Each structure stands twice: as structure tokens, then as C-alpha cells.
Amino acid sequence: MRQSQLFTKTRREAPKDEVAKNAQLLIRAGYVYKEMAGVYAYLPLGFRVLEKIKNIVREEMNAVGGQEMIMTGLQNPDVWKKTDRWDDEKVDVWFKSELKSGGEVGFGWSHEEPITEMMKQYLSSYRDLPQYVYQFQTKLRNELRAKSGIMRGREFVMKDMYSYTTDEEAHKKIYGSVIDAYIRVFDRVGLGDRTFLTFASGGAFTKFSHEFQTISDVGEDTIYVHDAKKVAVNKEVYDEPVVYEELGVKKEELREVKAIEVGNIFDFAGIKSEQLGLYYKNEAGEEMPVHLGSYGLGITRLMGVLVEIFADDKGLVWPEAVAPFRVHLVQLGTEDEVKTEAEELYRELTGNGVEVLFDDRDVRAGEKFADSDLIGIPQRVVVSQKTLTEGKFECVDRQSGTTSHKSLSELISYLTHA
RNA sequence: CGGGGCGUCGUAUACCGGUAGUACGCUUGCUUUGGGAGCAAGAUGACCCAGUUCGAUUCUGGGCGCCCCGACCA
Numbered sequence: 001m002r003q004s005q006l007f008t009k010t011r012r013e014a015p016k017d018e019v020a021k022n023a024q025l026l027i028r029a030g031y032v033y034k035e036m037a038g039v040y041a042y043l044p045l046g047f048r049v050l051e052k053i054k055n056i057v058r059e060e061m062n063a064v065g066g067q068e069m070i071m072t073g074l075q076n077p078d079v080w081k082k083t084d085r086w087d088d089e090k091v092d093v094w095f096k097s098e099l100k101s102g103g104e105v106g107f108g109w110s111h112e113e114p115i116t117e118m119m120k121q122y123l124s125s126y127r128d129l130p131q132y133v134y135q136f137q138t139k140l141r142n143e144l145r146a147k148s149g150i151m152r153g154r155e156f157v158m159k160d161m162y163s164y165t166t167d168e169e170a171h172k173k174i175y176g177s178v179i180d181a182y183i184r185v186f187d188r189v190g191l192g193d194r195t196f197l198t199f200a201s202g203g204a205f206t207k208f209s210h211e212f213q214t215i216s217d218v219g220e221d222t223i224y225v226h227d228a229k230k231v232a233v234n235k236e237v238y239d240e241p242v243v244y245e246e247l248g249v250k251k252e253e254l255r256e257v258k259a260i261e262v263g264n265i266f267d268f269a270g271i272k273s274e275q276l277g278l279y280y281k282n283e284a285g286e287e288m289p290v291h292l293g294s295y296g297l298g299i300t301r302l303m304g305v306l307v308e309i310f311a312d313d314k315g316l317v318w319p320e321a322v323a324p325f326r327v328h329l330v331q332l333g334t335e336d337e338v339k340t341e342a343e344e345l346y347r348e349l350t351g352n353g354v355e356v357l358f359d360d361r362d363v364r365a366g367e368k369f370a371d372s373d374l375i376g377i378p379q380r381v382v383v384s385q386k387t388l389t390e391g392k393f394e395c396v397d398r399q400s401g402t403t404s405h406k407s408l409s410e411l412i413s414y415l416t417h418a
Numbered sequence: 419c420g421g422g423g424c425g426u427c428g429u430a431u432a433c434c435g436g437u438a439g440u441a442c443g444c445u446u447g448c449u450u451u452g453g454g455a456g457c458a459a460g461a462u463g464a465c466c467c468a469g470u471u472c473g474a475u476u477c478u479g480g481g482c483g484c485c486c487c488g489a490c491c492a
Contacts, residue, residue: 012442012454013430017485037484085492092490110492144419144490152491202492209492220491266492294492332452366453373453384452394452 001044001325003359006030008043010371020218022307023149025316029374031324038146038153045375046303048324050157053299054136056188056321057159060181064174066134066161071114073138075106079117083275093141107140112268112294115162116276123290126166126282132174134161136299148218151260151304158300163293166280171267171291178295182212182263185297189306190319195262196225196232199243202267208237208246212263212297218308219260226254262302268292310399316376317399325357327415328377332365332384342383345393348408354415373398381411 008030018024018034026032031046042050058068077096080086086106088094095107108114115133123129139158146153161178165171179197186195194215202208213223213232225232226249233243233254244251270289273279279287303322310317320326327349331342346358357377359368372380382394392405395414406414 009443010454011429015484016430017424019485034484091492112492141491145486145488147486261491264492268492334451362451364451364453364455366451366455368454369452370454382452386452 001357003357004361006044006357008045010374018149020147020149020151020304021311022151022218022304025307025311025374026150029316029376031316032150038143039155040150040153040300042300045324049303049318049322050299052322052324053189053302054157054159057136057185057297057299060185060188061132061134061159061161064132064177064181065130066132068135069133070135071108071111071118071137073108073140075108075114076117077104077106079113079276080106082117082277083113083272085113093143095140095142108137109139109141111135111137111160112162112272112292113276116272116278116290116292119164119290120276120278123164123278123280125280129280129290130163130165130170130174132161132163134159134295149304150300151218151308152220153300156298156300159297161295163291163295164278165291165293166282166288167291168269171269171293175265175267175293178265178293179210182265182295182297186212186214186262188321189302190321191262191302191305191309194309196223196230196259198223198232198234198259199237199247200234200264201236206267206269207242209264209266211261211265213259214262214305214309215257215259216305216308217258218305219258221259221261222256223259224251224254224256228253232259260301260305261298262305263295263297265296266294268294311376314370315374318376318378320378323376323378325355325377326379327354327356328359328372328375328380329356330359330368330372330380330382332368332382332386334362335385337388338383338385341388345381345383345408345411348412349415352412352416354412379415 010030011028014024014028018027026046030043033041033043035041077086085091093109097105099105123131136157136159138155140155143154163171163174165174186192191214196213198211198213200209200211211234213221222235223232224238229249231247237243270291272292273289278290280290282288306319306322307316310319329342329346331338346356349356376398378398380396380398387394387405392407393411394403395406395411396403
């Protein structure tokens with residue numbers, strides 16, 4: 001993409017009321033636009049990052065047998081009444097509205113009820129099971145207080161998967177597979193070494209749930225990590241001896257850190273199915289509740305976490321797997337030779353499947369470099385008289401700052417194989 | 419929801435009970451071109467409502483919005 005055609009612009013300063021690093025940088029670099037408190041639009045650059053993250057998650061969910069679909073944003077109150085979660089006293093994040101034709105609707109803050117209700121149409125025999133379905137949905141939550149930029153908004157994108165299985169045993173199998181899939185997701189986006197499978201409170205349904213917590217000072221949670229075993233315990237269940245039995249670790253071996261929840265997986269067992277009436281017939285013809293598991297992963301929050309963890313004092317630094325582009329091609333100067341070479345390189349790279357943001361604007365070098373640093377694309381390739389005289393291009397790694405001079409063929413092989 | 423803070427061109431930031439200034443951005447022109455350029459000329463602003471006052475962007479009250487701390491976050 002040509003930067004001269006990108007409608008967003010970078011800014012020198014962040015709006016004064018944005019304090020969160022993720023919001024400051026994402027707004028300054030033109031990735032997001034704040035519509036209102038806790039509600040952000042994702043502009044072309046931000047959209048590309050989201051899509052990169054989603055595609056990684058999508059691949060991993062498909063790999064464990066997930067079937068992608070999409071539920072509705074508007075929800076039927078009747079479904080939630082069956083599980084006693086329509087009442088504002090029970091769920092305090094509801095957005096609700098009235099239909100002009102009469103009656104109420106809810107705005108989806110979660111989807112396990114509607115999906116399970118829907119599944120009654122399709123699951124009736126053990127032969128229909130197991131099924132794993134997932135979606136990327138915009139969740140709407142009437143949070144009392146939005147905060148931390150895109151980390152905790154009233155509107156955010158989440159991947160939620162649901163597993164429908166015959167029994168505990170089948171459930172455990174997929175549950176374990178999803179844990180592995182999540183670990184791969186966090187590895188792939190570059191957070192593997194600081195993201196921990198964490199024991200947490202199970203709420204009303206089970207004794208424990210599992211969270212995926214990424215160590216970060218901006219986190220809202222306190223967890224206790226066991227580095228060798230790569231597991232952790234959330235403070236909320238820290239004192240329960242059962243945890244240590246399950247984990248097989250000693251309390252003294254843990255260290256306390258701040259962390260942010262990026263995923264949460266949950267075992268509903270048969271409870272929700274019983275409430276909603278989702279039963280199947282087993283081989284003996286007996287009616288059994290379908291065993292439900294729920295697997296959330298915050299897509300937009302993950303993007304915020306990546307900003308918080310990798311950004312430096314010059315701006316964003318994207319891990320390659322989620323960067324909006326692979327290469328920031330920067331043309332310096334407007335001489336014919338430079339222009340021709342830059343255009344040629346742009347064609348060559350895109351022709352070889354490399355995603356390129358081409359800064360073809362007629363602005364000064366300092367501004368281009370500053371913008372390039374701020375936008376945070378992994379590789380910067382500079383085309384200028386300075387290196388053209390030796391037939392080379394300057395290549396700068398955003399994260400390390402390492403600079404090298406490469407010929408066209410070296411550059412293409414470097415960018416297409418690395 | 420409890421507590422605190424803040425609303426001035428697009429952004430940031432001054433000042434003031436009496437013509438609202440600066441920087442960046444934007445428009446036009448010339449120069450400049452490897453780390454957010456220079457000169458010149460422009461365009462653009464007081465969140466809303468009420469009160470006090472000869473006069474309110476400024477003071478008072480209410481509303482709305484935004485941020486932070488806490489609570490909340492199956």
C-alpha cells in the first residue's frame with residue numbers, strides 16, 4: 001500500500017486524556033480512532049493487525065476441529081431468562097433496548113446461552129457429538145468504567161469457542177487440545193515466554209477455570225507463577241491447597257507478578273445444557289445433558305498487550321506475525337533515479353508476496369523516519385542516493401535497530417525466506 | 419457506583435470579567451531535502467443550558483462528555 005493514499009496521519013502528540021500507552025501510540029500512529037469512552041474504531045493499519053491476530057487464532061482453532069460461524073449481536077431475552085442471567089442484578093454489563101414493535105432485546109456481551117439454545121436444533125444424538133464452534137464477535141458490555149485504552153472497553157472483539165461433547169472424558173480431551181492451541185497462539189504472536197496457563201476461580205459452575213495470563217505491569221491481576229513448570233495461580237485462589245495438589249508445585253516455588261488476562265477457558269459441565277434443555281440420546285437411548293466448554297480469547301485486548309509489551313520510546317514495535325505490513329519501504333528524495341528504483345523495488349517485493357507499506361510521500365527524511373519508527377513495521381528499507389551509488393538498499397530492523405546494506409536479490413531472499 | 423481531576427482552533431498548550439495568543443497540523447507561494455525544515459501570506463476555536471453582570475470563554479449552578487483511583491470484571 002502506498003502511504004500517500006493512506007487516509008490516516010501520524011500525530012506528534014497524543015490527546016491529553018489518553019494515558020494508557022496502548023491508546024496513545026495507537027492513536028498517534030493512526031491505528032485506532034476513539035469514538036467514545038471505551039469504544040475504538042480500527043483504522044486500516046489497526047484493522048490489518050486485528051486480521052493478522054484473528055488469522056493466527058483461526059488457524060489454531062480450525063486445527064483442533066473448530067467450525068467458524070457468527071452469532072447475532074442482538075439477543076433474545078427469553079434465552080437469558082432461562083439461565084437467570086437477564087436480570088441486571090445478576091449481570092451488570094447488559095446493554096438493553098426496546099423493540100419499536102414491543103418487547104426487549106439485549107446486546108450480546110457473551111454468547112454461550114444463544115449458541116447453546118441454537119444447538120438444540122442440531123444436536124440430538126451422541127452421533128452428532130462432539131462439535132466445536134467458534135466465532136469472532138464484537139462483544140458489547142456496559143462497563144461502569146472503561147479504562148486502559150483498548151484493554152478494557154465497552155466494545156471489543158473476542159474469539160469465543162464452545163465445545164459440545166457427550167461427557168467429561170470427551171470434554172477433557174478437547175479442553176486439553178484447546179490449551180495447547182492457545183499456547184501455540186501466544187507463541188506465534190510473540191508472547192509465549194511471558195504467558196502462563198493460570199489456575200483461577202471457577203465461579204458458579206466448577207471449582208476452577210483456566211486463564212491465560214500475560215505478565216505485564218499494566219495487568220489488573222496478580223498471579224503467582226512457576227517458571228519451570230510454566231504454570232501460574234491467580235491470587236483469587238492462591239490460598240486454596242487444592243491448587244497445589246492439581247499443579248504439583250509448592251507454594252514457595254512461586255513468584256508474584258502482575259499480569260493481564262488474555263484468555264479464559266471454562267468447563268460448564270452439563271449445567272447450562274440442563275438449564276436450556278440441550279440433551280442428546282446416548283447409545284442406550286437415555287437422555288443426557290450435553291457437556292459444554294467455553295473458550296474465550298480477547299483479540300483486541302491481545303493487540304493492546306502487544307503494544308504495551310513491545311513498544312519503545314520511539315513508538316510501536318510489532319512482532320512480525322501481527323505487523324500490519326512486513327516492510328516499510330521508505331523513499332528518500334524525489335530524484336528520478338530514486339523514484340524509479342523505489343517503484344521498482346515496491347513492485348518486486350509485492351510481486352514476491354511481501355506486504356509493503358510504501359512511503360512515497362514527498363516529505364522530509366526526518367518526518368519519514370519518525371513516522372516509520374512510530375508505525376513500527378518490522379523492517380524498514382530505505383531507497384536513497386546514498387546507497388544506490390553502490391547498488392544497494394538500506395535495511396533497518398525496527399526492534400534491534402540493526403542496519404545493513406543489501407542488494408535487490410539479497411533483499412528479496414532475506415524478506416521471503418526469513 | 420464512591421472519590422478525585424479536566425473540558426479553549428484538528429492536536430497540544432497559554433492568557434483574560436472588556437478585540438482569545440502560541441506551536442504542530444491544514445491552504446497558497448518560494449526555498450530546502452538522511453532524523454519531525456525556513457520565510458511569507460491565509461483559514462479554523464471557548465461542550466451545552468441557566469444565573470450574576472453594562473458586558474461571561476473567564477464567576478455561580480445544573481447538564482453532558484473525558485481521564486484517573488477504588489469497587490466491579492460468569
